[in-house]
Amino acid sequence: MPHPLRLLPWTTPEGKPCYLSPDRGRGLLSRLPDDIEEAQISSGEHVLAGARAVLADHRAGERAVRFALTRATESLEDVLRVAVSRGARIEVGEQRPRHDTLIE
Incomplete structure (x- = not known):
């Protein structure tokens, strides 16, 4: 069964989605988007903390x-793209993502 195209966590300079035809292994081209997704989620957590601090400061x-x-807004856009990409991969039976962060 062929692997579906993977939505990547970045866009073209024109804002269009980028896709990767994933390999069966864990090659560099498969790990790079994973690492970028992790960085985007981590960044989003920091941005959320900063936004909460600004909102709490009257x-x-x-x-x-x-x-x-x-x-x-930028972080939300990134994290939504990660969610869509991971959701599509879960639907086709891939392993669950490595990052299980809960935002409190």
């Missing part, structure tokens, strides 16, 4: 709130 100005919201 003295935070418009500039700080806009910055936090901009970063949160």
Whole structure:
């Protein structure tokens, strides 16, 4: 059974999705997107903590709130792409992703 194309955690300069025809093993081209997904999720956790801190600070100005919201939007876009990619892989029977972070 052929492996479906994998949605990668980045886009082209024009904003179009990128795909990889995965190999059966754990080659470099398969590990690179895994590593980038892990970094995007980790970054999203840090951005979330920063956004919460800005929102909790009643003295935070418009500039700080806009910055936090901009970063949160970017992180959400990245994490949603990871979720879509991983969901598609789970549907075809791949192993569960390595990262099981729960956001409290």
